Amino acid sequence: MNLNNAIIHLITGEITLQKKELLYEGKAKKMYLSSEEGYLIQEFKDDATAFNGTKKGVIPHKGEINNAISSFLFEYLENYHIPTHFVEKLSSTEMLVRKLEIIPIEIVMRNVAAGSLCARYNIPEGTIMEYPVLEHYLKDDKLHDPMINEYHAYAFGHANPEEMHAISRIAAKVNAILKSFFDRRNLILVDFKMEFGKRGLEINLGDEISPDTCRIWDKRTHKKLDKDRFRHDMGGVEKAYAELRDRIVNS
Numbered sequence: 001m002n003l004n005n006a007i008i009h010l011i012t013g014e015i016t017l018q019k020k021e022l023l024y025e026g027k028a029k030k031m032y033l034s035s036e037e038g039y040l041i042q043e044f045k046d047d048a049t050a051f052n053g054t055k056k057g058v059i060p061h062k063g064e065i066n067n068a069i070s071s072f073l074f075e076y077l078e079n080y081h082i083p084t085h086f087v088e089k090l091s092s093t094e095m096l097v098r099k100l101e102i103i104p105i106e107i108v109m110r111n112v113a114a115g116s117l118c119a120r121y122n123i124p125e126g127t128i129m130e131y132p133v134l135e136h137y138l139k140d141d142k143l144h145d146p147m148i149n150e151y152h153a154y155a156f157g158h159a160n161p162e163e164m165h166a167i168s169r170i171a172a173k174v175n176a177i178l179k180s181f182f183d184r185r186n187l188i189l190v191d192f193k194m195e196f197g198k199r200g201l202e203i204n205l206g207d208e209i210s211p212d213t214c215r216i217w218d219k220r221t222h223k224k225l226d227k228d229r230f231r232h233d234m235g236g237v238e239k240a241y242a243e244l245r246d247r248i249v250n251s
């Protein structure tokens, strides 16, 4: 479902919001301008990519599932005073967000060893780590998102030490909140990726939190309920996404 007009409630009161031209189309989402200055409409697509866009496919209903999960989790995080870009869910595949100046660094938090961490450090998948690991990757598909550290971020002019400190603090808090959220639903938050951006002087959590950007396993069976099923052709991708949505949103 797509919207052209929506009645929304901003701090300024009730307004009619219109969807304007496409600002940017990425691999998993489209960002549209809106009639309200400073607000974008984030539309989730069914398109799926992996390995920096080299593997392509479609996961039916992914757009609506990821919008439902992301909207729910952003709202949940707001209750814990995490500053996010989320304003409200507008339709099945669209959410209203505050426009951010995105810092081109992907922040990955890991609780259990999986994915590139296993390959890089020769650690068996599933190893529970004694302390969460925070990693930084440069958001640049052409360079295959190389791992960087905070000093690269300062040197390349992407963020200053104060901003990186705020990002690390928010990332650790988001991890703690979501880890226990998933644990209560008999799910393991293995790892996930976050993007942050600036709105004036404030750092906000942006983008999405969904099975595209997280690894989430069933606690008892370790069944994977995330994009690893698509990355590694494990089958049952749409079913796993829908199961995750139901376990997050409906319980």
Ligand code: ADP
Residues within 6 Å of the ligand: 024, 025, 026, 027, 028, 029, 030, 031, 040, 085, 097, 098, 099, 100, 101, 102, 195, 197, 206, 207, 208
């Ligand atoms: P990609 O650009 O990696 O292909 P997507 O398909 O998810 O990714 O596109 C969404 C784009 O919008 C991303 O580049 C992301 O950094 C950016 N973005 C996310 N939230 C906001 C926001 N609140 N304001 C501006 N840009 C955003």
Ligand code: TMP
Residues within 6 Å of the ligand: 052, 108, 114, 115, 116, 117, 145, 191, 192, 193, 212, 213, 214, 215
């Ligand atoms: P990795 O193990 O491949 O480095 O991935 C770590 C986490 O980050 C995993 O939950 C998937 C997520 N991720 C993204 O959301 N986008 C990316 O481009 C990559 C590489 C990982």
Ligand code: ASP
Residues within 6 Å of the ligand: 027, 048, 049, 050, 051, 052, 053, 054, 212, 227, 231
């Ligand atoms: N997000 C990246 C891509 O779309 C990598 C991944 O998720 O595996 O290609």
